[in-house]
Amino acid sequence: MSKLIAFAAIQGGYKVVSEVEGLYQKALATFSADTKVEFPNTAYYLPVIYSLTGLKVETLEDIKKPLAFARGLLPPHVRGKNHLPYLGPLLDAGMAGIIAYEIKEALRIVNQPDFYIAQEDPDIEAGKIWTGPADDTILRKRGVEFVDGSAPGFAAIVGAAPNPEIAKMIVEDYQKKSLYIFCAANHNGNTVIEQLIEAGVQIGWNTRIVPFGPDISSAVFALGFANRAAMTFGGVQPGDHKKILMYNKERIFAFVNALGDIGTEWGVAAAGCVNWGFPTIADTDIPEILPTGICTYEHVVTNVPHDEICQKSIEVRGLKVTVSDIDIPMSFGPAFEGERVRGADLHAQCGGGKTQCTELVKMAQMNEIEDGKIIIDGPDVGDLKVGDTFPLGIFVQIAGREFQSDFEPILERQIHHLVNYIQGIMHIGQRDISWVRISKSAMEKGFTLKDIGVVLHAKFHQDFTKILDKVQVTLYTKQADVDKLTATARDEYHTRDSRVDKMKDEDVETYYSCSLCQSFAPNHVCTVSPERTGLCGAYNWMDCRAAFEINPTGPNQPIEKGECLDPKLGQWKGVNDFVYKASRGAVARYNLYSMVVDPMTTCGCCECIAAMLPGCNGVMTVGRDYPGETPCGMKFTTLAGVMGGGASSPGFVGHSKHNITQGKFILGDGGLLRMVWMPKMLKEEIKDRIEKRGAEMGCPGLYDMIADETVGITEEEILPFLKEKGHPALTMESLIG
Template identity: 50%
Template sequence: MSKAIAAAAIRGAAGLVARAGEELAGALDTYGPDQRVGFPNTGYYLPVIYGITGRRVGRLGDLEPVLETARGLVPAVPAERVWLPYLGGALDAGMAALFAAETIEALRYLTAPGSYTGKTAPSPGGLWLGAADDAVLRRRGLEFVDGSAPGFAVCVGAAPSDEAAVRLARECQEKNLYVFMCASSGGRSMAEQLAARGVQMGWETRLVPFGADVTATVFALGFAVRVALSFGGVAPGDYARLLSYTTNRVFAFVLALGEVDDEKCAHAAGALNFGFPVVADTDVPEILPSGICTYEHVVANVPYESLVSRACEVRGLKITVDRVPVPVAFGPAFEGETVRREDMHVEFGGQKTPGFELVRTAGPDTVEDGRITLSGPDVDAVEEGGALPLGIVVDIYGRKMEPDFEPVLERRLHHYLNYAQGVWHIGQRDVNWVRISKEAYGRGFRLRHLGVILYAKLKSEFASIVDRVQVRLSTEAGEVTAWRGEAREYYARRDARLAVLSDENVDTFYSCTLCQSFAPTHVCVVLPERVGLCGSVSWLDARAAHEIDPHGCNQPVPKKDVLDAAGGEWASCNEFIRTHSRGTIERVKFYTIMDSPLTSCGCFEALVCIVPECNGFLIVNREHAGMTPAGMTFSTLAGSIGGGVQTPGFMGVGKAYLGSRKFLKADGGLARIVWMPAAFKEQMRPVLEKRAAEDGLGADFVDRIADETVGVEVEEILAFLYEKEHPALSLEPLF
C-alpha cells in the first residue's frame, strides 16, 4: 500500500486523538467526571466505541479509558527510508480516529447543544441533523436488512460545483442509496451546495446532512454499527463479528470529494475497518489490493459522471433497475405477442437485411456502464413497413464474468426484447429477426430503447456476475456486415470448445425451455454433440447457465436407462420431456428424424426435411427465401413444424449440428443430405468437408449435394444425384 496515505492517516489520527484529549480535559475541568454525556435518544451509547469495545460511555469520566485505548492504537509515522507496507498500522490508526471523533462529537452535544437540530430534516434554523436517534434507526435501519435500501454513500467534502452536487445526489437517489453528508472542501460542504439549489434533504429523501466537521463522519459509521447490533444480533464488544457483518451485510462506501487532508485520511482508514472502500475524485494515493474490503480499498481520479457506479462496483454493491424506462408496457406478459406484417412499422434481419447480436466479455477500461450508442438511421427515418440492417453488440465487464457465460446472456436478449409490448424477436446469433409495431413506434419507441432494455435486464437479473453493461447498435449496412464477420469468429470459437466432448463421456444433458413462451410444449434438450436448435446454446453454455441460475430454463437432464442406443433414447430423458411438455410429448430419439424426433420451436437456424423420392433429406437455412424441393419455402415449412410439434421427417436444427458425429446417425448421417441452398452450402463447406472426410464420403461429397442452381423439382434433383452417384441412393430406404 502507499506509504503516503498510511502516513497521512496516522498523522491525522494522532491529531484527532490529541484534539479529543484537550477537549475532554477542558470538559472535565468544567463539568466534572460524573457529567452525563452521549448522543440523544439512543440506547447504544456512543455506538462505535460501544460496538467495538463493549464500553458503555454515559459519563465524561468514561471517555478517559477510551482515549487511552485510542492512543495505544496510533502507531509511529512511517520512517522515510525503511518502512514495511503493512495495512494494519493504518487501520489501527483509523479506529483510533473514530474513537476520537466520537468523543469530540459527544462533547459537542454537551458544550455546544445548538450544533444539531436533532430532527429528521433540515429546518430554517439549522442544516445539520447530527446523530440519528433510535426511532430513525428502527425505521431506516431495517431497510438495509430487507434490501429496500441497498446501501449508503458517505459524502465527505463538496462537489466541484452546485450542479455536480445535485447530479451526484440524484444519481444516488435513483439507485435508492442513502447519502450521508459531512465535512467540507474549499470552504463548502455538499449539503450546503444542495441547499443552495433548493434540494429537499432529510431522512425522507435519503439525503442526510450529518455535520459540518469531518468528525461527523462517525455518525454514518455509528449508524452502520447500530444496524449490526440491532438487526444482526451482534453483541457489543464482539468486534470481529461486528466488522464481518458490516463488510458483508451493510453495503456502504465513502466518496471523498475535493481535497483530502490528514484528518480525512484518518477517517477513511477508519471506514476501511468496516469494509467500506473510499473512492475519490482527486489524485490521492491508492490502495488497490483487496483484503479488508471486498475489492480495492482506495480508488482515485474517478470522473464525476462515473463516481457512484464505480463506487458501487468497488463495494460489490449490485443496483437493480426496478422499472425499465421505455415508452411501452413492459413485462413477461408480452413475450408471446406476435407483430404481424400488417401491424409492423419496421423490421430488422431475418431474410430481409443483415443482422446479428453478440454478447462479449470486455475489460474495465473499455466498458462505460450504461452507455448506449446508435450509428446509422433510427426507425423514424424509415417509411412504414420498411427494413433496416441491425447489429447489436453488448459488452460486459464483471469481476466474476467469464467467457463461458457469454452465450448464456446472449440467449437472454431474445427473452428481454420480447418483454416490450410491440417488439417481436426470434432467432439468435446472425439469424435474428426483429420487428417493431406501428403502435410501439407511435408511442415513441426507438432503437435506443432496445439498449435500455438490455442494460436494465442484464444488470438486474445477472447482478452476481455483471458489473457494467455497454450496448452498441448499428443500422449502417457496411458496419453491420463488418461487425457480423467479427461476431461469427466468436460463434466459431464457442463451437470449437465442444470438439473434445461427446455424448458418451457425460452423464447429464441439459434442457432449454426458454422458447416455451412461443412453443408451450417444446422442450429442447442440448447434448454435447447436438447444439440447441437456435444454434446459440451448446452443452457447455447450458451447463454454465445452470451454474449462474440453478432455477432457470436450463436444467440438468440425467442420462439413464438406455432404451435405444442407435436411436439415442433414454428413459430418464423421456420422463423429463414428458413432464415439461405437459404430457404432450411421450418419447424422443435424439439421433433420428424419422422416429420420435426432437420437437421444434420457431427459433431454429435451419430445417431438415425428408425428400422421399431421393431417399434423403434437404436442409434449408432461415436466410434462404426461395423455393425448396419440398414444394415449400423455409417460412412455410417452419410454420408447419414449429410451435413444439413432433413431426417425423421434419426437424429444426442449429447449423453447428451439421458437423456433429451424431448428425442423423440412426438415419445414415451426412450421406442422406441431397439438397441445400448454394449460399448455405458454401457457408458450411469447411464443416461439411471435415465431417464427410471422417465419414469416408470422399473429398467431393459437398459438390454432389444439389442446390437451387440444379433445380427445385424432384426430377431435376434425382437426375443430378444419379449423375454424381450420391451415396443416399445406395442407402437403405427410409420407409
Template identity: 75%
Template sequence: MSKLVSFAGIQGGYNIVSKAEGRYKMALESFDASTKVGFPNTAYYLPVIYSLLGHKVETLEDMQKPLEVARRLLPPHIKGANHLPYLGPLLDAGMAALFAFEIDEALRYLEDPDFYYVSEETDPENGKVWLGAAEDTIFRKRGVEFVDGSAPGFAAIVGAAPDPEIAKKIIEEYQKRSIYVFLAANQNGTSCAEQLIEAGVEIGWNTKIVPFGPDISSAIFALGFANRVAMAFGGVPAGDYKKILMYNKDRVFAFVNALGDVNAEWAAAAAGCVNWGFPTIADTDIPEILPTGICTYEHVIGNISHDDIVDKSVETRGLKVTISEIDIPCSFGPAYEGERVRGKDLFCQMGGGKTQCTEYLEMADMNDIEDGKVTVDGPDIGDLSRGDVLPLGIFVKVAGREFQKDFEPILERQTHHLINYIQGVMHAGQRDIAWVRVSDAAVDKGFTLKDLGVVLHAKLHQDFQAILDKIEVVIYTKQEDVDALTAKARAAYKYRDERVDQMTDEDVDTFYSCTLCQSFAPNHVCSVSPERTGLCGAYNWMDCKAAYQINPTGPNQPIEKGEVLDAKLGEFKGVNDFIYKASRGAVTKYNFYSMVHDPMTTCGCCECIAAMLPMCNGVMTVNREFSNETPCGMKFTTLAGVMGGGASSPGFVGHSKYNITQRKFILGDGGLLRMVWMPKMLKEELRERIEKRAAEMGHPDLFDKIADETVGLTEEEIYPWLEEKGHPALTMEPLVG
C-alpha cells in the first residue's frame, strides 16, 4: 500500500474533522444547545452515526459526543521515515471523516434549511438540483429494491466527467444494468449532476440518478442510505457496527467512482467507504490499494478510462448483472421506468384522455398464433407529425402447455413496466385507461410502435419462460379496431373483477403466504385471503394462487386455513401453525379481521397503516404518499418505523388501499364504520368503493362523515366535527374494553 495514499487520507481526515469542529463551535454561538437538528422526515436521526455508534443525535448538544469519537479515531500522521502504511489507521481516519461529514451536513440543514430540495424529483429550471438526504418515504420505497434484487447496487459518483457527453455515456451504462447512481461533489466548480442536465438527462429518484449535493460531504447521504437498508430491511440493530458494515459488504453492492483530481478530503472519503466494503475506482492516476481484504477485491483502483470504468467497477465490486439485449433502437432497462416525457419533449401520444388506449392479454390455442410475430395494423410513428395523437390497442396473444387463463391478468400487468423500460417512452395507467407518450428523442433514434411488441415478446419470454411457449402481438391504431378490442377487453375485465369481488374467505380452504419481505423483516409473514389483499397492494388471493402455480418454490405458498378458532376476529389454526413455523417461532398467532386483538404482522412495504383513535372510538388510516402529521400523533414514516419491522402491534396494522373496502376489513372491530379519518387524496381515490361498501353496511352517507386533513390533524380537532356529522363510530360499542 502506498505511503502517499495513507498520508493523503489521514491528512484529509484531520482536515475534515477540524472543519466540522469549527463549524460546530460557531453553531453553538448562534443557536441554543437544545436546538433540534437532524435530516428531514426520518426516524433514523443521523443514520451513519446512529447505525454505527447507536447515538441518537437530536439536538445541537448531541453532536458533541460523535465529534469526540471522530477526533479519537484519527491516527498519528504518517512519518517521513520508517512509516507503517497499514490499512487499519487509514480506515480509522476515513471513518472519522465520515462522522464529521454527517455532522457538517446536519449543521447545513440547521443553518440553511432551504439549501436542499425536499422532493423525489429535481426542478432544474428553478435551480433546485440537490435533493439531500432521502426522506423515509423515499427510502422505504427505494430501499427494498436493494433487497429483492431489482436494483443490483449503486454507484456513488463524486466529481465530474471531462464533458457532459462522457458523463451521459457513463450514466447510461449504469442505467442499462439497473444500477442506481448517487451523485455528490464537484470538480473545479462543475458537477456530474449539472453535466447530465446540460446533456438533457432527467435526474432524480424517479430515474435512479440521485443528485445528493455539490460537496464531498454530501456523499455521506449515500452511506446513510446503505446503513438504513441494513437496519430497516436487514434487521440489524443500531449500534452493532460490525453487523452493519458486514451487511453492506455482503448485501449492498455499492462502489465509488471518483471523476477528476483526488484531493486529501476525497482520499479520506474513499478510505471511509472501504470500511463498508465499497471500493473506489478513479479515472485519474492515483495511488492504489490493490490487495483484497476489507473489500471483495481491490480497494482503490486508478487510471481507468471512461470507456472501461463501468465494467471495471462492476467487476471490482463483484456484481453479477445481466443485461437483456432487446432488438429496438432505444436503450432499455428498469432504470428508465420513472422517466417522464414532458410536453416540450413530446412527439406523439396515445390515450390519456386524448384517445382510447387499451391493452389486453389473452390465452390462445397453440396452433393459432405465430411466436415472435408483431403486427402494426394501422398508422405508425412514421406516418405522424409532431403533436399528433393516435388511438392504440395492444393485443397480446399467449400460449403455453403450462399456461392457464388465471395467469392472464398477471402477465397483462407487465405491460406497464415493460413499456416504461424503453428510454424516451412513458406508460401510465392500465387496462382500457392506459396512456403512452413518445418523446422526440425516441423517434429520432428510430422508435416505432412495432418496438412495443418486440419488447413484450422478448421480456415475457424471458420472465415467464416456464409457462409460455408462444407470444404474438398485434398493435391496432385504427379507431374501429381499437374500439372492437376495447369492447372485448372490458368484458374480460368485468369477469375477472366480479370473480374476485364475489369470493369470500369462507369459499376457500386455502390461503396464501407472501414471505418476500422476510429478507428485511425476518418475523413478518403476510397471509393473503380472498377478502384480505396483501398489505403492499401488489397481491390478491388470485394472484398468489397463480404465482404459486408459476413458481411452486417461490414466496407465495399455500396455507391450509384449518379449524376456525374465532370467526369474528379471523383466527385460523392452520394459519397459526404456518406463521409460527415461517416466523421461526417469533409469531405464534394473529387475526385477519382485527387491528385491536393480535393483528397481522406488518412490514415496511405496506400501502397504508391504520391506527386506533380512542377519543373518537374509531380508527384512522394514512397512506404512504401523505407526509403530514395524523390524528394518532405520528406521520406515516414514524408509524412504519415503529411497527413496520414484522411486529404484531395491537392498535395498529398495515394494509393495502384496496383492503379498506373489502368486506372483512377490521370487521372484528366494527369494520369500515369505524373509519373516522383518512387523507383526502386517499378518500377521493376510493370514493366509489367506500360509498358502495358503506351502503351495504346500512350507512350510505358514511363517505361524507369521514374526516380528513381539511377538518383537522388531531383527535381534539376532528371529534366535534364527527359529532356534528353523526358518525356511526361514536355510538358503537367501545373499541377497547
C-alpha cells in the first residue's frame, strides 16, 4: 500500500478530529451542555455513532464520549522510513474521521438550524439546495426501492466534474442504471449539484439525485443512511459494529466517486468508507489500493476517464444491474420515476381532472393481435400547442399461452411505473384517474405517444416473458374513443374489485407468503389471505396467487392452512410451520387476527402500524405519511425503528391501509370497533370504507367517533372525546386481560 495514501488518510484523521474538537469547545462556550443535538425527525440519534458504538448523542454533553473515542482510534503517524503497509491503521484513521465528521454536521445544525432544508426536494429559487440528513419518512419511503431491487445501490459523488456537461453525463449514466446519487463536498468552490442545476437537471430525492451538503463532512449522511437501513430493515442492533459493517458490505451496494483533487480531508473520508466495503473510484492520478481485503475487489482505483467511471465503479463494487435498452429518444429507467414536470416546462397534459385519461389491460386471443403493433388513433402530441390538454386512452392487449385474466391487473399496475420511467414524462394515478404531463424537454428530444407503446411492449416482454407471447398497444386521443374505453374499463374494474372484496378467509384453504422484504428484514414473513392484504399494501391474495403462477420460485409461495389452532385469533398449524421454516427458526408462530397475542411480524415497508392504547381500551394506527406525535408516545418512524426488522411485538402490528376495513382486521381483539385514533389524513382517505365496515359491525357512526390529531395526541386528551361520542371500545372487554 502506498505510503502517500496512508500518510494522507492518517494526517487527515488527525486534522479532522482536531478541528471538530475545536468546534465542540466553541459550542460549549456558546450553548449550555444540555442543548439538544439531533438530526431532525430521525429516531437514530447520530446514526453512524449510534449504530457502531451504541452511544446515544442527545445533548452537547453527550458528544464528549464519541469524540474521545474518535481521538483514541487515531494511529501513530506514518514514519519516514519503514512504515507498515497495512490497511488497519488507515481504517482506524478513516473511522475516526467519519465519527468526527458526523459530530461536525450535528454541531452545524445546532449553530445553523436552517442551513439544510428538511424536505425531499430543494428549493432552488430560494437558494436552499442542500437537504442534509434524510429524515426517517424518506428512509422508509426509499427503503422499499432497495428492498424490491428497483434501486440496486448508490453512488456517493464528492467534488465537482470539470464542467456541467460531464457532471450531467455521469449522473444520467447512473440514473439509467437505477442507482441513487448521493452528492456532497466541493472542489475549488464548485459542486456537482450546482453543475447539474446549471445543466437544467432536476435534483432531489424524487429524481434520485440527493444534494446532501457542500462540504466533505456532508458525505457522512450517506453512511448514516446506509447504517439506518441496516437497523431499520435488517434488524441489526445498535452497537453491533461488525454486523452493521458486514450488512453494508453484503447488501448496500455503494461506492464513492471522487471528482477533483484528493487532499487529506477527502483521503480520510475515503479511508472511512472502506470500513463499510465501499470503494473509491477517482478521476485524478493518485496512488491506488488495488489488493482486495475489506472491499469486494479493489479499495481505491484512480485516474478513471469520466466516460468510463460509471461502468468502472459498478465493476469494482461487484454490483449487478440490469439496464433496459428501450428504443426511444429519451433516457429510460426507474431513476426518472420521481421526476416532476412543472408548469414552466409543460408542453401538454391529459387527465388530472382536466381531461379523461384511462388505462386498461385485457387478455386477447393469439390470432386477434399483432405483437409489437402500436396504434395511435387520433392526433399525436406533435400536433398540440404548448399548454394544450388532450384525452388519452391506453389500451394494452396481451395474448399468451400461459396468460390468464387474473394477470390483467398485475400488468395494468405496471403502466404507472413504466410511463414514469421515461425521462421528461410524469405519470400519476392509475385506472381511470391517471394524469400524464409531457415536458418541453421530452418534446425537444422527439417524444411521441408511440414511445409509450414502445416502452410497454418492450418491458412487458422483458419482465413477463414466461406468461405472454404478444403485446399490442392502442393509444386513443379522440374524445369519443376515450369515453368508450373508459366505460368498458370501469365495468372491468368493478368486476375485479367485487371478486376480491367478496372473498373470505374461510373460502380458501391456501394463503400466500410474501418474503420480498427478507433481504432487509431476514425474520419477516408476511402471510396474505383474502381478508389480510400484505403490510406494504401492494399485494392482495389474488395478486399473490397470480404472482406465484408467473414466478413459481418467487417471493409469493402458497401456504396450506392446515389445522385451525385458534379460529378467534387466526392461527393455523400449516401457517406456523411455514413461518418457522421461512424465518429460519426465528418465529415459531403468529396470529393473523390479533395485535395483542403473538401478532404477525412487521417489516419496515409497512404502510401503517397499529398500537394498543390501554388507557382508552382501544387501539390507534398511524401511516408512514404522518410525521407527528401519536397517543402511544411514538411517531411512525420510532415505531417502525423498533419493529421494522421483522419482530413480532405484542401490542403492535404493521398493516396496510386497506386492511383497516377488511373483515378480519384485528378481529380477535374486537376488530375495527377498537379503533379510537388515527391521523386525519388517513381517516379521510378511507372514510367510505370505515363507514361501511362500522355499519356492518353494528356501529354506523363509527367514523365520527374516531379521534385524530385535531382532538389530541395523548390518551388523556382523546379520552373525553371518546366518552362524549360513546365510542364502543370503552365498553368492550379489557384489551390487556
